[in-house]
Amino acid sequence: MDWKVFLEMAPSGGMTYLGWLGSGVVWTLTVSSFAWIIASLVGGFVGVARTTPVPWLRAIGTVYVEIFRNVPLLVQMFLWYFVMPEVLPKALGDWLKQDLPNALTLPFAAQFSLWELTAAILCLGLYTASRVAEQVRSGIESLPRGQTNAGLAMGLTLPQVYRHVTLPMAFRIVIPPMTSEFLTIFKNSSTALTIGVLELTAQSRQISEYTFKTFEAFTAATLIYIVITLTVTFAMRALERRVAVPGFIAQAGGH
Amino acid sequence: MTDPQSPMIDLRAVSKWYGAFQVLTDCTTRVKKGEVVVVCGPSGSGKSTLIKTVNGLEPFQKGEIIVNGVSVGDAKTDLPKLRSHIGMVFQNFELFPHMSITDNLTIGQVKVLGRSKDEATQRGLKLLDRVGLIAQKDKYPGQLSGGQQQRVAIARALSMDPIAMLFDEPTSALDPEMINEVLDVMVDLAKEGMTMMVVTHEMGFARKVAHRVIFMDRGAIVEDCTKDEFFGTARSERAQQFLSKILHH
Numbered sequence: 001m002d003w004k005v006f007l008e009m010a011p012s013g014g015m016t017y018l019g020w021l022g023s024g025v026v027w028t029l030t031v032s033s034f035a036w037i038i039a040s041l042v043g044g045f046v047g048v049a050r051t052t053p054v055p056w057l058r059a060i061g062t063v064y065v066e067i068f069r070n071v072p073l074l075v076q077m078f079l080w081y082f083v084m085p086e087v088l089p090k091a092l093g094d095w096l097k098q099d100l101p102n103a104l105t106l107p108f109a110a111q112f113s114l115w116e117l118t119a120a121i122l123c124l125g126l127y128t129a130s131r132v133a134e135q136v137r138s139g140i141e142s143l144p145r146g147q148t149n150a151g152l153a154m155g156l157t158l159p160q161v162y163r164h165v166t167l168p169m170a171f172r173i174v175i176p177p178m179t180s181e182f183l184t185i186f187k188n189s190s191t192a193l194t195i196g197v198l199e200l201t202a203q204s205r206q207i208s209e210y211t212f213k214t215f216e217a218f219t220a221a222t223l224i225y226i227v228i229t230l231t232v233t234f235a236m237r238a239l240e241r242r243v244a245v246p247g248f249i250a251q252a253g254g255h
Numbered sequence: 256m257t258d259p260q261s262p263m264i265d266l267r268a269v270s271k272w273y274g275a276f277q278v279l280t281d282c283t284t285r286v287k288k289g290e291v292v293v294v295c296g297p298s299g300s301g302k303s304t305l306i307k308t309v310n311g312l313e314p315f316q317k318g319e320i321i322v323n324g325v326s327v328g329d330a331k332t333d334l335p336k337l338r339s340h341i342g343m344v345f346q347n348f349e350l351f352p353h354m355s356i357t358d359n360l361t362i363g364q365v366k367v368l369g370r371s372k373d374e375a376t377q378r379g380l381k382l383l384d385r386v387g388l389i390a391q392k393d394k395y396p397g398q399l400s401g402g403q404q405q406r407v408a409i410a411r412a413l414s415m416d417p418i419a420m421l422f423d424e425p426t427s428a429l430d431p432e433m434i435n436e437v438l439d440v441m442v443d444l445a446k447e448g449m450t451m452m453v454v455t456h457e458m459g460f461a462r463k464v465a466h467r468v469i470f471m472d473r474g475a476i477v478e479d480c481t482k483d484e485f486f487g488t489a490r491s492e493r494a495q496q497f498l499s500k501i502l503h504h
């Protein structure tokens with residue numbers, strides 16, 4: 001084993017192989033965090049939409065989930081990156097492929113453009129949103145129906161019932177499944193390498209190709225993934241404890 | 256809008272269907288101001304459905320319901336406003352588990368009636384004291400017994416200064432030893448002249464404070480008579496069978 005390899009200069013970027021690894025970590029975190037923001041916002045809305053009594057809202061929610069959840073992530077990655085610019089109006093497609101990449105130079109020795117990054121974030125975010133939506137929906141549906149009735153009966157409007165009664169409880173119920181979605185997004189962010197985003201997995205592969213230190217390169221990546229996921233797990237556990245409701249034991253199922 | 260003679264709750268030939276299944280058939284009854292009406296009948300006979308049509312929680316397809324002069328089924332009716340002065344108490348209490356007891360008592364007052372937090376807290380705590388639970392004000396619903404939760408639920412409904420109260424089997428989810436603490440609160444309310452529509456099988460409560468008893472069977476009101484008539488010579492055979500069954504438990 002030769003861990004000193006990470007201190008050698010890498011062939012590009014003006015940094016060591018450790019620098020490459022660091023760059024990979026930065027882009028993994030970037031893709032995952034922005035995708036998570038999209039996933040929780042869009043997923044939250046879609047999940048709530050599917051529980052409302054409004055037929056067209058439910059329909060939009062259902063169609064969204066069925067499309068994004070059932071097409072493999074890798075295929076979606078290719079669709080966003082290769083197919084979307086071609087099916088958009090020509091001017092917009094050209095802008096994505098030609099102007100967006102030059103809009104700004106990405107820092108941290110990125111060897112890809114803003115367009116690859118955007119496509120990866122959108123794809124991962126909107127795909128994960130469909131999974132988040134299902135968790136949000138089942139969280140809301142697991143609450144007793146009587147809670148909504150109790151809110152309405154005191155004169156709250158339906159949006160007020162969501163705001164003050166349903167969502168605060170659903171939020172607490174979905175923290176554990178959300179933790180696992182959050183972890184999945186980190187793991188899934190490695191699919192971004194298929195459209196050229198040099199994130200952690202891609203960088204370790206690159207290091208292994210240049211140095212033939214395959215074991216060291218992938219061991220380092222594995223350790224970093226473990227550190228990230230453990231951090232997320234602990235943070236989410238802390239959040240769970242913070243918002244725990246005294247005396248409340250979540251019922252399985254519901255009425 | 257309402258003269259003192261007109262009923263507080265007026266159901267006129269209300270019918271409701273779930274698809275092809277008729278849950279309510281031509282239900283007609285009136286509840287006057289200050290009147291206590293007990294609704295009983297076998298499980299599945301439509302009692303919950305009927306009581307929920309009164310505040311518009313369940314829509315209905317035929318007939319008319321007038322509450323305090325307002326038509327519940329009218330699409331133009333401001334349902335949240337109407338509901339804000341009809342209290343409702345549920346079989347499963349339905350306190351909001353993530354809110355302290357005090358917050359449960361104030362949320363409706365603040366969000367619906369627009370009272371200040373201070374005013375709402377004052378009013379809420381006074382009612383909490385009245386149901387004997389002031390010591391629990393900072394606890395959460397999950398930390399209270401069923402009987403205590405139901406008393407809080409009644410206080411929560413009263414905090415909105417309702418003109419009438421609806422109860423849907425308020426004691427049937429309770430352990431037997433807790434039933435009386437809830438019934439006592441309800442008896443006091445009735446004695447103070449609250450207009451009440453109460454779905455319950457507690458015939459002791461009916462005997463003590465009810466003015467009228469309604470007996471439902473398969474979605475229809477088969478008996479609607481004064482308490483004395485009901486316990487004296489309940490006319491329909493179904494009602495007699497039902498009575499003898501629950502009175503022997």
Ligand SMILES: Nc1ncnc2c1ncn2[C@@H]1O[C@H](COP(=O)(O)OP(=O)(O)O)[C@@H](O)[C@H]1O
Nearest residue numbers: 273276278296297298299300301302303304305
């Ligand atoms: N959402 C629903 N869809 C179809 N049938 C229902 C629904 N809710 C209640 N019912 C049926 O309507 C009938 C009356 O129910 P309910 O009013 O709850 O009776 P009760 O309160 O007297 O026990 C029952 O047969 C019940 O199965």
Ligand SMILES: [Mg+2]
Nearest residue numbers: 302303304424
């Ligand atoms: Mg019922």
